[in-house]
Structure formats: structure tokens, C-alpha cells
Amino acid sequence: MRVVDTHFHWFPRSHFETMAARASHPRTERVGDGYRYLYNEGRGFIPLPAVWFDLDHGLATAAAATGDSTTVVCTTGVLAGMLDQMPAAEALDEAYAYNEEIAAAQRRHPGRFFGTAAVPLQDTETALKVLDHAVGSLDLRGVNLPSMIGSETVDAARLEPFYARVAELGVPLIVHPTDLAFNEVLTGYADGIQRSLGRLLDSSVTVLRLIFSGILERHPSLRVVQTHAGGLLPYQAGRIDKNARIEGLPSLPSHYLRRIFVDTVAPQSLTIRTALEYYGADQILYGTDHPCWSPSAAVSVLDESALSEEVRTKIYSTNAESVFRLD
Template identity: 50%
Template sequence: MRIIDSHFHWWPRSVFEDICRRGSYPRAEPNGNGGYMYWRRDGATARFNLGAEWFDLGTQLAHMATLGHDVNVICSIGPFSVHFSDLPVEEGRRAAMQWNEEMAGAQRRHAGRLWASAALPLRDTQVALEVLEHAVGLGLVGVNLPGSIGSDENIDAPRLAPLYERLEALRLPIFLHPTDAMFPDILDGYNGALYASLGRVVDVSVAACRLVLSGIMERHPHLKIVMSHTGGALPYQSGRMDKNSGRAGLPKPPSTYLKRMFTDTVSPHGMGVRFALEYYGADQVMYGSDYPCWSPSAALAVLEEAGLSVEDRQKVMFDNAWRFFELGRY
């Protein structure tokens, strides 16, 4: 079966080698396992300590070829997307453009098998718009939106209105993924187990709520958003949002806007995938493995557990991503 994995992570070494040369935070250093340790802030524990499997694209694609399917992938940044907004404005611009050029190069080298999305530095709105236009010129298929702008500002900041207007006009999909920036203090401990299991769900759910409650999705009805990890907590708390969000002043219940989003199947829980399919509809759910954060074999096994019909399997495994990202354009 031909599959599009809509949630796949490859991080270019060149970007991390440059971070290793920085004299201040955020900074990185090689970890002896073919990868890097990375710190966002002074005094914090390492946010990432990742091996070679995150940085060696050839090995990643070779692994995909062992799964018994014709697997194509869409590269997204994942929790690292906040990095470009942590940097000073001009350095953030250069780093994002470097990332985007690496992604575009991989997309050209693996044409028809790999597509990729762009980094945006959000600290300055005009710079974000300029980097966006550069990414569009490179032929990238979407942009990555962190859950926050560093640790200080949110993605519903009024100054970002021109960015959302332009993204809507371009029909360019937005990847919304947790970024570990906003809730580490209250979710710290247990060797990272609390944050990894719950913190990222909270992070991405709050970010998506802000896009809804701020009126951004009301003002931009054609904005294309993929909400990762089966929608975080939102599908399961949708009724509570409708009940308690009246003071936000939206003309429609929040669930109306949530159901315009797409999501992926990144959940190690067949019941969670089934609920996402029921909530969003089989036309708005795309297969994702979260590789190398999760095993593609395990992701495929969960889909077997979810019990998709033959028709829905075709939609989830290939058709929805092809249509949503308009991959026929590339």
C-alpha cells in the first residue's frame, strides 16, 4: 500500500553544528551518540539529547523501506520549532532560512517521496512574512507554528494578524505541534515522564485553543491547520469548551472551529484514534508515525487496532494528506 506519513521528523545536522558554535543560549553540543544535546535556557536541564536517528535522513528513509509498504513522508519540525523564535531577530531569520533551504534540498533530492515544511521566526512579524515568502519560493508544502513565541508571547498575539492573513491567502497548511516552552515548571519531574506524557498534550491544546478563542479561525475561515497528536485534549473536552467559552464572544461554538482542523493518528492508543476519527471525520485524519520519536511499526499496529474500514484506511493512509497538502502541486 502507498502511504503518506504526515508526521515525520528529520533535523539537518548543519543547523545543529551552527548552534554548537553559539557562545550563548540556546546552545548545543555533540553527545557522542551521533546526535546532540540542546539547551534553551541557562540553568535548565537539556531539552533534547537525541541520537543519530534524528539527523541521518538516508538511514531514516531506509528504515521506512522495511515496513512492507511504499512509504512517503512529510517532514515537520516538531518541538524544535520554537528555537527560531528564541533567537535574536536577524539570527532567527538566518537560522530559519538555513533550515528551509535544507528541507527544500531534501525535497528535491527525494522528489515524490519526501515533502517538507518551513520554519518561521515569529519574534518580528515582518521578518516572519519575509521568511514565509522565501519558503514559498523554495516550494515547501507548509509551515510549522510553535505553541508559543519563545517563553514570552503567544501565537494569538494581535501583531501576527498579517501572517495569518497571508497563510490563508497562500492556502499553506500550518503544523501545530507542542514545543515544550510554556509549561515545564508545573510539569517537571519524574525524569521527564510527566512532561512527555501530559505536558505536550497541554501545550498543543492551549495553542489550538488560542487560535479558536482569539477569533483567528473565525476571521480566516480558509486557514488550514493540522493539529497534531489526535487533537491533543481538545476533542475529548470539546463539550466543556462549548459550555464555558461564551465570554470569548465567538459567533459560533468553539467546536465549530476545532472541527475545521485536521489531525494525525499519532497516539499509542487505538481507542484514541477511533475517537479522533469519530470527532473529526475520516476525511480529516491523516496517518502519522512521529518517527523517530515513535516506532512506525507501532503506529501501523495501532491503526490495525482501531479497525478502519477499507475505504477509511485509504483516506487516512494516503488520500487525505495528498489532498490537504495539495501535493500534486509539487
Template identity: 50%
Template sequence: MHIIDSHFHWWPRPFFEDLCRRTEFPRAAVNDLDGYTYMRRAEGGGNIRSWAAWYDLDEQLAHMDGLGHRVDVVSSIGPFSVYFSELEPSHGRDEAMKWNEHMAGAQRAHPGRFWASAAIPLADTGVALEVLEHAVGTLGLMGVNLPGSIGSDPNIDAPRLEPFYARLAELGVPAFLHPTDAVFADMLAGYGGALHLSLGRVIEVSVAASRLVLSGIMERHPGLKLVLSHTGGALPYQSGRMDKNTKNAKLPRPASTYLRRMYTDTVSPHSAGMRFAIEYYGIDNVMYGTDYPCWDPATCLALLDELELPEADRTKLFRTNAIRILGLKGAADAS
């Protein structure tokens, strides 16, 4: 089978080597996993530990080849996307452009096999627009990343960002909404990170997506193409509750109308969650994704087999949805 993994992470090692040279926070340090630990602030909290599998794209693609399928990948930043919005705006712009150059280089090195989305710093709207135009128009990146928060500020629906969302909708490129560790990591600390990783990230991405709905941004910009990570977080399961309790937002339609306009992946470690995501969003709005290297693609494939989907639906889920939704240039011609 020819598969596209819509939720995949590759991080360029030279970028983190540069980050290790910073003497002030946020910065990074080499860890005992042949990766890096990103440290947001001196007092701890919200650190991100990565390991070797994040950094060698050739080895990652070889791992995918070992699944017995041809697997192409769409790379997004993941929780590290918050970094670019925590810096002084001009520095955030420079760092984002440097990251995006690495992504564009990987696209050129692996045409038709690797696509990447851009880092966008959101602390300054003018900078966000500048980086967006450079990433999509100049570098040819296929989409952008939206962190679940702007640093420690959860308000990604800030009115000042309206021109950014308007331009994003006009361009028609996808925005990957992924949680960070900036908002809930301290509140849900302890248990070796189990509480935050299990619930904190799910809550953050759900709140962020809800803000884009309740603020009217999704209503005002119907072309906004939002891809929610992790089968939509908690939103599919609380859709009725949102419709019941969001009347004060004075939207012209129920909140679920906008939620169902979003797209999602299959990153849920049980088949029941995958099945419900497909039932809620519809088979045309769900894409195969594994969160690799955070999750095992072989396990994801096995769980999807439990759903016993019709062959036409499997084709959509594993490949053609991603080509259509994400606008993957060159994918249709790949063998």
C-alpha cells in the same frame, strides 16, 4: 500499500553542528546518543535531547521501507521549532532561512518521496511574513511550522500576528502546530521528564490551538489550514467543555465548530485514542502519522489494524487525505 506519513521528523546534521559553535544560549552540544542536546538557557529546563536516528534521511527512509510498504514522508520540525522565535529577529530570520534551505534540498533530492514544512520565526511579524514568502514562493516548501509558543510567550494569537495568519490563509498552505518545551517543561519537571512528555506537550498544543479559536483568528480566516499534532492533544476530549465555557469569547459559533475544521494525525499510542480522533474530526480530516523517530511506525500500524477500518477509509487515512489536505505535489503520480 502506498502510505504517506504526515508526522515525521528529519533534522539536518550540519545545522546542529553550526549550533554547537554558538557560545551563548540557546545553543547545542554533542551528546552520547550520536545526536545533540539543544539547550535553551543556562539554568536548564526545556532542553531537547536527540539521537542518531533524527539525522540520516536515507537511513530513515530505509527504515520505512522495512515496514513492508512504500512509505513517503512529510517532515515537520517538532519541538525545536521554538528556537527560531527565541532569537533576535534578524538572526531568527537568517537561521530559519538556513533551515528551510536544508529542507528544500532534501525535497529536491527525494522528489515525490519527501516533503517538508518551513521554520517561521514569530518574534517579529514582518520577519515572519518575509520568511513565509521565501519558504513557500521561492523554495517551494509545502507548509509551515507553528510552535506552541513564541519562546516562553504562549500568546501565538498576538494581535500583531494577524497579517501573518491572513497571508497563511490566503496561500492555503498547511500550518503544523506542534508543542515545544518552552512553557510547561519547568512547571511539570521531574520524574525523568515523564510528566512533561505525557501531559505538558499535550497541554501546550491544546492551549495554542484554543487561542487561535478564541481570539477569532479561525473565524476571521476561514482558509487557515491548521494541522494539530498527536490526535489533537486534549481538544477532542474537552470539546463539549469548551462549548460550555467559552461564551465570553463572543464567537459567532461554538468553539467546536472551529476545532472540527482542523486536521490531525494518528500519533496516539493506543487504538482508542486513534478511533476517537477519527470519530471527532471525521475520516476526511485525519492522516496517518507516526512521529518517527519518536515513535515506532510498526506499533502505529498495528494499532490502526485494531480499528478494522473499511478499505475506503484506510485509503483516505494512509494516503489520499494527506495529498488533498497538504497539497503534496507529485504524490498522485508516484507509484
């Protein structure tokens, strides 16, 4: 059985070096052998050490946990949305460069590494151009969706052609926290509130906007992957149905929510079992969040969840092969 890790992070150094040359935000700065990403007038992520830029180490770590047949799907993670803070023309050039680097890694590691696209969304025509190049020319297998597009949200009406094209291309949207929203009320405690709860709120609000706006209703073939076992949503689905009476939405929000694919990046077997009960075994994807979390720990949590062999095969392998078209 081929194991597919759908939540894996690796960043090309070339992108960080290019961003370090920028005089304004967003930009990066060197910190030892790694980098720190700065955005929104100097706020930024914790420094990323060298392991984030070492793909060989990442692939070896993944294989050590689940075997040499392990395949990884690489996403932009918290960097989704960084390009949207740049002028559109500059963002276009950097998106092309970033996606080319990801595609080059995919070619160097056929069958073991698959990449997903960074698409700047501040200009719709630019987004469509980058999207078509990333999927049609570079063969990347997904599209990363940020929580915010500058000061806009992901349900902006002008983005309808973008969602229609993603659905037409048959690649999934990947919703991962970005740290770009809710910062004002989540600061302090060594970022403990933001990293523990704020990131789940970030991705959960993004998914709700896709539902409440009718985007998932209008594009029934559009596939969405939400990280971290669905964030906050499966635990409050009943409350969402009770309180969110959306005019023009023909079904309850939970009808669309159950279409979402979620991964197993949740360090608690209770969370995995809850996600399985709510979404169903066909919607769950194995993920490790490397290097934020240990692949061996991710496997241990699944072992503790008492999965049947049929469910294990779906989670570890066949669901992801279908969602990301790895066959």
C-alpha cells in the same frame, strides 16, 4: 496507494553545528554522535542520537512499515520556537539556512520527502519574508507553529498579517508540542509528566488560542494540523463549549475545532476511534512520529482500529495529499 506519513522528524546536522557555535541560549552541544538542544538558560531536550540526522535510515524505516511508495512530510517538531529566542536578524539568517537544507532534501528525494518551514515569529515582517521564501521559492509544504514566541502567545494581534498570508498561500499550520510552555509545574519523574501529558497540553492550548482569538473565524480557509490525535481537545470539547463563552465569536468553539486535522500518533486504538468519531474520517492523517515511535507500531494501532477500506485510504493517503498539496 501512496502512503503519506505526515508526522516524521529529520534534522539537518548543519543547523545543530551552527547552533553549537553560539555562546548564548538557545544553543546545542555535541553528545556522542548526536546533540542536545539547550534553551531558556540551560534547560533543554534529552540528547538526540544520530538516528535523528540520518534521512536515508528514516526513509527506509518508513518504507519497511508501509511499502516503497511511502512519502514522508518532515516537521520541526519540538524545535519550533527555538529561533524565536534569538535576535531577529540572526533568526532570519538561520531560518533561511534551515529551510534551504530541508528544501535540498526535498529535491534529492522527489516524491518521497516533503519539507515544512521554520518561521521565526518575533518580528512580523521577518516572518512574512521567511514565509514567502519558504513556500514561494523553496516549495515547502507547511509552516510550523510554536506554542510560545518568546514571552508572547500565538494569538498576538500583530501576527494577523502572518495568518492571513498562510491562508492565502494555502499551506497548513502544523501545531506540534515544543516543551516551551508549562515547564515549571511539569518537571520531575524523568520528564514523564511533560512528555506524556504536558506536550498534549502545549499543543491543545495553542489550538484553543487560534480558536478563541477568532483567527480561525477571520480566516476560514486556514488549515491547521494538530499532532497526537488532537491532544486533549476532542475528549473535552463539550466542556470547552460549556465554559468558553467568547465575546465576538459567532459559533461555539467546537465548530472551529472540527475544522482541525489531526494525526494518528496515539499508541491506543481507542484514541484513534475517538478521533474518528469526533473529527470525521476526512480530518485524520497517518503519522508515525519517527524516530520517537515505531512506524510498525503506528500501523499496528490502525490495524487494531478496524477501519473500513474507504477510511484507510483517506487516512493513509488522500487526506494528506490534499492538505499538503502533494499532487
